[in-house]
Amino acid sequence: MFADLLSPNRETWPILAAVVLLAIVGSRLRAYSKLRHIPGPRWTGVSEIPHIRAFLSERCCNWYTTVSETHGPIARVGPNTVLTSSAEFWESVNVKPGYRRSKWFYNAARFDWRRDNVFTMIDTEQHDARRKMMAPGYSGRENLELERDVDKCVAKMVHLVGSYADKRGNNTFDLANKLQFLTLDVIGLVGFGKSFGLLDVDADPHEFVRSTEAGLRRINKLMALGLSWTNRVPFVGPSAELDAEKATGFEKMLTISSDIVGEREKVFQKNLQEESDGGSSKPMKERADMLASFMRNGLFGDELKTESLLQIVAGSDTTAGALRGTMLYLMSHPRVYRALQAEIDAAVRDGKAPNATKSVSVDELEEEDSIISYAQTKSLPYLQAVVREGIRVFPPLTDPFARDVQPGGDTVVIDGKEVFLPGGVSVIPSWTAMHRDRKLYGADADLFRPERWLETQEPDADRLRAMRRTNDLMFGHGKYTCLGKPVALIEIHKTIFELMRHFEWGLVNPLKPWDAASLMGLWSIKHMYVQASRRVPSGA
Numbered sequence: 150m151f152a153d154l155l156s157p158n159r160e161t162w163p164i165l166a167a168v169v170l171l172a173i174v175g176s177r178l179r180a181y182s183k184l185r186h187i188p189g190p191r192w193t194g195v196s197e198i199p200h201i202r203a204f205l206s207e208r209c210c211n212w213y214t215t216v217s218e219t220h221g222p223i224a225r226v227g228p229n230t231v232l233t234s235s236a237e238f239w240e241s242v243n244v245k246p247g248y249r250r251s252k253w254f255y256n257a258a259r260f261d262w263r264r265d266n267v268f269t270m271i272d273t274e275q276h277d278a279r280r281k282m283m284a285p286g287y288s289g290r291e292n293l294e295l296e297r298d299v300d301k302c303v304a305k306m307v308h309l310v311g312s313y314a315d316k317r318g319n320n321t322f323d324l325a326n327k328l329q330f331l332t333l334d335v336i337g338l339v340g341f342g343k344s345f346g347l348l349d350v351d352a353d354p355h356e357f358v359r360s361t362e363a364g365l366r367r368i369n370k371l372m373a374l375g376l377s378w379t380n381r382v383p384f385v386g387p388s389a390e391l392d393a394e395k396a397t398g399f400e401k402m403l404t405i406s407s408d409i410v411g412e413r414e415k416v417f418q419k420n421l422q423e424e425s426d427g428g429s430s431k432p433m434k435e436r437a438d439m440l441a442s443f444m445r446n447g448l449f450g451d452e453l454k455t456e457s458l459l460q461i462v463a464g465s466d467t468t469a470g471a472l473r474g475t476m477l478y479l480m481s482h483p484r485v486y487r488a489l490q491a492e493i494d495a496a497v498r499d500g501k502a503p504n505a506t507k508s509v510s511v512d513e514l515e516e517e518d519s520i521i522s523y524a525q526t527k528s529l530p531y532l533q534a535v536v537r538e539g540i541r542v543f544p545p546l547t548d549p550f551a552r553d554v555q556p557g558g559d560t561v562v563i564d565g566k567e568v569f570l571p572g573g574v575s576v577i578p579s580w581t582a583m584h585r586d587r588k589l590y591g592a593d594a595d596l597f598r599p600e601r602w603l604e605t606q607e608p609d610a611d612r613l614r615a616m617r618r619t620n621d622l623m624f625g626h627g628k629y630t631c632l633g634k635p636v637a638l639i640e641i642h643k644t645i646f647e648l649m650r651h652f653e654w655g656l657v658n659p660l661k662p663w664d665a666a667s668l669m670g671l672w673s674i675k676h677m678y679v680q681a682s683r684r685v686p687s688g689a
């Protein structure tokens with residue numbers, strides 16, 4: 150009989166087929182039994198196909214929102230995966246010691262098969278040690294040039310938009326594209342001490358934008374098909390080896406960043422040597438920026454290059470997404486648009502913001518104090534509320550950022566009910582559902598209404614605190630909190646203030662304001678055509 154099965158004939162084929170079928174059914178039933186107590190869309194208990202299809206549609210976030218609305222704050226989206234819109238639970242997932250990042254998502258985000266960066270590190274001790282070396286550089290503490298660098302780029306952005314506003318004839322332009330130039334230039338200057346110069350030439354000669362989108366699309370597919378592990382396979386996974394021949398794309402980005410980092414490291418090491426030989430303390434005289442801080446904290450060589458490249462990937466699409474979303478909602482909500490401009494004009498009149506309205510040349514705009522300072526933006530409550538509301542109604546992150554439940558499993562309380570999660574199950578945040586939770590934000594949670602951040606006083610102080618905590622989750626939590634949060638917040642507040650102070654905005658096609666795809670948890674947005682015209686602030 151056994152010998153017959155090894156060399157099947159007409160009679161043994163059906164037996165073989167039945168055994169295979171039974172094995173498949175058995176494995177699916179075992180998979181189903183794991184999360185059968187958690188509701189979810191049909192087939193998700195036994196198959197990954199619905200989730201894979203959602204990833205490949207490049208609108209997975211929409212599916213997540215529907216699933217959360219239909220099945221509640223914890224829902225099953227695959228035989229081993231749950232989705233949560235509970236802010237409290239997601240917060241706890243990020244601080245409980247046994248939970249760790251899920252390989253299937255974070256491995257896909259690797260851009261070199263040889264090494265991880267701080268974002269892709271699964272091992273928590275390794276992650277914590279690397280993060281410690283980098284945190285001072287990302288904060289303003291050891292990065293004294295941070296705000297000034299952002300100012301230079303925002304000034305160039307205002308100048309570029311002004312050049313379109315002054316154009317005769319068709320003066321429309323793709324705001325999504327210009328905002329990406331801005332965020333890339335900021336990362337270049339803040340992270341490497343050298344801007345990529347995209348705003349200067351109003352072009353992307355090395356095709357950074359196109360290549361980033363293509364790279365994200367590729368890894369989105371890898372992740373969807375369960376092939377993230379290939380990113381760790383020697384010579385199969387992506388490589389950070391330089392190909393000097395490549396004049397464009399990700400390789401060019403790599404060459405440019407690698408050259409700058411290499412140069413800076415040489416100077417740093419030389420100064421360090423002189424210092425230890427008894428010379429002056431030159432390393433401290435270096436540009437006090439992110440790179441210098443990383444090196445002062447012991448990050449060198451390939452690790453330094455990898456982490457520097459991570460800034461570009463982690464910091465450009467995210468911040469550009471937040472800016473695009475907020476500008477779109479402002480343009481489509483005239484009441485909010487006018488209220489923000491009224492606060493901006495009053496701030497300029499009352500001396501709470503620099504009066505730069507007459508200065509239109511880029512040199513003048515770059516002059517000290519022509520761009521609102523970050524400290525000044527904090528005295529503008531409506532602007533603060535607009536920024537919070539912008540990332541709430543249009544979360545700049547879309548998909549996974551998954552975590553694995555601790556090996557022994559965990560019993561969690563969601564909406565007052567105890568739920569057991571077996572060890573190794575992946576937990577995914579449902580960003581939009583979490584940030585539009587009606588119980589927390591009220592019946593109008595879907596509406597762009599910045600006032601909600603201002604009107605909640607006693608006896609609702611607790612609710613306001615909960616709203617802020619939930620909103621802050623957009624930048625991660627605990628030891629995974631976004632390292633670039635200070636950079637992003639400085640950039641977003643300043644940019645929204647200056648774009649709304651200097652220009653009136655209109656959408657070219659309100660029926661289809663942009664083309665958007667969700668790739669690896671980030672928005673890839675283009676074709677956001679707008680018209681901007683110069684404005685004279687009231688009372689100026």
Ligand code: HEM
Pocket residue numbers: 267268269280336459460463464465467468471545546550622623624625626628629630631632633634636637
């Ligand atoms: C609106 C803009 C941004 C948003 C919404 C955002 C969001 C996030 C989130 C949610 C995480 C945590 C990921 C996780 O839980 O695994 C994160 C991590 C990170 N972000 Fe951001 N980010 C933004 C801008 C930036 C910028 C501008 C930079 C760089 C200058 C940056 C650099 C990083 C880095 C290096 C990490 C990894 C931190 C770690 O693993 O310890 N981000 N970001």
